[in-house]
Amino acid sequence: MQNIEFEINAINVAVVTLNRPNIHNAFDEITIAELMSVFDIVNDDNNIRALILRASGKTFSAGADINWMKKMASYSQSENEADALQLGRMLHKLYTLNKPTIARVQGAAYGGALGIIACCDIAVGSKLSKFCLSEAKFGLLPATIAPYVVKAIGVREAKRLFMTAEVISARRARRLGLLSEIVSESELDSTIGLMIGRILKNGPRAVSQAKALALMVDEAAISEELMEKTSKINAMARTSEEGQEGLSSFLSKRDPSWLTDV
Template identity: 45%
Template sequence: MTIEYQLDQRGCAHIQLSREQVHNALNEQVIAGLIAMIDRAHQEQAKAILLSGRGKHFSAGADLAWMKSMANNSREANLADSAQLAALMSTLNSARMPVITVVQGAAYGGALGLIACSDIVIAARNAAFCLSEVKLGLIPAVISPYVIRAMGESQARRYFLTAEVFDAEDALRLGLVHQISDEPEQVAEQLLTQILKNSPQALIAAKQLISDVSGRPIDAELIAETAQRIADIRVSEEGQEGLAAFFDKRPPSWVS
């Protein structure tokens, strides 16, 4: 089994890379499996996703056997493989529900794409990160839009070109990681508990808001659009319930 999936009683989808023997390296099966599991979380209307890797490492990047096979493939076959990886990044990045990722040990190559596409990333103190592609004569092309957005162009100019390993403190400084902990799973659980107290529809709308507003100029069009969004959600079913619960000093209906 390359991917483990469980929807817990709270409605959180646990998706875990499960190739511990090869440090959870990515290959075509893992990539397809992750896409399928994220789609499953949507189908089951999961309230959040917790992404992790079994064992000592989150993911060592591309599987060596997979890389070797791709090197012997045609350009067309390589393009198909790359398109599948691009589909994974897009699927994770556009997930409707919050995505929390726990990182321990190695997070190399494509693993940084998964991290950059997550909403919240908690790293163990032993986490080590590397954009290692140029060492192999390659470039981090497919993950670049997400990683550059996370760390910024200036830092990408360094780490894309040096392929140096950097630690959790550097990843925190660069914006790839939100928090470092000796107990990252425990922190992730605390964050999940906090998130699951919030309106499911508001969480979806908040994620979409970030995506739609990020990078846009603050002009009359954006101002009008954001005013419309808050008006729409105020009169929505969950918006009405949330406000009523606040004024009645009671838990809203989505809090069990």
């Protein structure tokens, strides 16, 4: 691949690396297409247990590639809509991926990069990281990433950061919910390793379905219909092969089968 690196490591965790350090891992239409392709691979491979999204060099991502932005300026309205829709589809694939996703964030993250971070289930950043929704500085809008950023940090804070385009610290990003954890840069990999270790102790199907469950009930009204639906999901999990194995292993004081598979 041209702009990213992709590997599946020894413990069946997919590692995707933005690999354009010379331009601060800015992304363009090629990067978006490559990410979409990789997310499809990860989604369809039942052996993969999680995905780590990282970047090479000192910067996580400067957002959109300036040369890509120059090309977009000459596009027609319909061409711009189609181009933006590809970014939207890539973000949606990441947000709904049927595996846990962890962003490893070092250095700066600007513009569209915040959309990528917001789409991940967990985001671990270094204490010195900086963040900016910078689109308004250029007379543009963070429209395609807006649904995910608003989900992550809430509408009031999103309005402020959309309008001011101010740079915020890792500590503030953590308080807002954009980051899940902040650690020193030297601790990024070990912290993510601990999180991966916790995930791998759990039933693979349960992890995937737990993520889908959270997405399903997000903002849903607590109604009789929802109670019936979640009760059915609960019952199906209890009677599933994985659920039976988990309970049996617990009662027998042995490791469940999925631990021996890793």
